[in-house]
Amino acid sequence: MRADTCPLPDARIERVADAILIPPTAGDELSCGALGPDGRPLPMARTLLSGARFTTDPAPPTAAPAHLPGRWLFAGVGRHHFGHFLLEATPRLWALDHLADPVAGIVLLPLPGRDIAAILRRRLGPLMAQLGQNLPIRLIEHPTRVDELVLPSQGFGHLHWGHGTPEARAYMRRHLCAGPPPDGPGRIYISRRRLKDPDKQVPRERLLERWTAKAGYAVVHPERLTIPEQISVYRAAKVILGPDGSAFHLAAFVMPPGARVGLIQRRTRRDVFDAIARQITGFSDVNLTTFDALSDFAPTAEDGPRPPQMLGLRVDLQAAGFI
Numbered sequence: 567m568r569a570d571t572c573p574l575p576d577a578r579i580e581r582v583a584d585a586i587l588i589p590p591t592a593g594d595e596l597s598c599g600a601l602g603p604d605g606r607p608l609p610m611a612r613t614l615l616s617g618a619r620f621t622t623d624p625a626p627p628t629a630a631p632a633h634l635p636g637r638w639l640f641a642g643v644g645r646h647h648f649g650h651f652l653l654e655a656t657p658r659l660w661a662l663d664h665l666a667d668p669v670a671g672i673v674l675l676p677l678p679g680r681d682i683a684a685i686l687r688r689r690l691g692p693l694m695a696q697l698g699q700n701l702p703i704r705l706i707e708h709p710t711r712v713d714e715l716v717l718p719s720q721g722f723g724h725l726h727w728g729h730g731t732p733e734a735r736a737y738m739r740r741h742l743c744a745g746p747p748p749d750g751p752g753r754i755y756i757s758r759r760r761l762k763d764p765d766k767q768v769p770r771e772r773l774l775e776r777w778t779a780k781a782g783y784a785v786v787h788p789e790r791l792t793i794p795e796q797i798s799v800y801r802a803a804k805v806i807l808g809p810d811g812s813a814f815h816l817a818a819f820v821m822p823p824g825a826r827v828g829l830i831q832r833r834t835r836r837d838v839f840d841a842i843a844r845q846i847t848g849f850s851d852v853n854l855t856t857f858d859a860l861s862d863f864a865p866t867a868e869d870g871p872r873p874p875q876m877l878g879l880r881v882d883l884q885a886a887g888f889i
Contacts, residue, residue: 585715636670649812661718729848756808
């Protein structure tokens with residue numbers, strides 16, 4: 567199913583007694599979700615993934631499922647990649663502000679192959695504590711029946727779902743901005759230079775760092791900061807510049823109103839870039855300027871002559887008043 571044939575759904579919450587949660591398996595990472603007591607898939611438990619894919623409806627379990635007593639809120643799919651986690655595991659949490667009855671906690675379907683529990687402990691725990699209102703999180707690793715499943719619609723996500731529903735936008739800003747206070751420089755450049763995977767880096771980014779530092783920016787490497795520290799820095803900045811990527815998924819939720827934001831396209835996939843831009847303007851009242859001079863620029867060594875794409879980007883940044 568393509569995302570452009572399935573618009574972002576309106577905010578809605580279903581309650582299903584005796585629902586059965588089905589996690590993905592190593593042999594079929596897309597097949598997961600929830601079944602009703604009659605064994606039929608629950609359509610609202612499908613999660614929009616990257617590449618305009620939805621999780622596919624799971625088959626009923628072949629053995630009796632485990633039992634999880636109580637009322638639990640379905641959060642979606644959890645995987646280790648930070649940006650994907652934000653867009654796939656947090657977009658249903660808006661419902662926590664719209665429930666008449668409390669829930670015992672949050673259930674999440676972890677993708678196989680990574681220790682999501684360890685990632686939650688080491689890095690994502692503070693984020694989920696803040697967005698999940700300190701409710702316990704239960705990772706469903708085997709088919710499990712719950713007494714009652716609270717099943718919200720997905721409030722935002724990849725591609726055409728980036729802008730979010732009003733309920734999801736209000737929830738993310740209210741809860742993330744209620745946490746760490748603004749603390750950081752007024753002008754920041756969000757760098758990808760220290761990411762381990764060369765394919766995720768931006769060509770000649772040392773040059774970009776030099777240009778922005780000379781213009782009074784502090785260079786920020788988000789992966790070197792805790793998530794609360796990132797939120798504090800993004801909330802404090804009045805000018806934010808950087809290449810598209812996961813950092814802007816988080817920053818979009820907390821940027822201060824009126825901030826100037828410069829988003830640099832770093833890859834040929836214009837649809838992904840446009841989706842991040844829509845998320846920024848959907849969740850934050852900011853002045854966004856986009857730059858595409860690097861969109862066809864393949865990664866190269868840091869030394870050597872400056873390619874025309876970098877010179878073009880510098881001209882564009884100067885013309886827009888960013889450097």
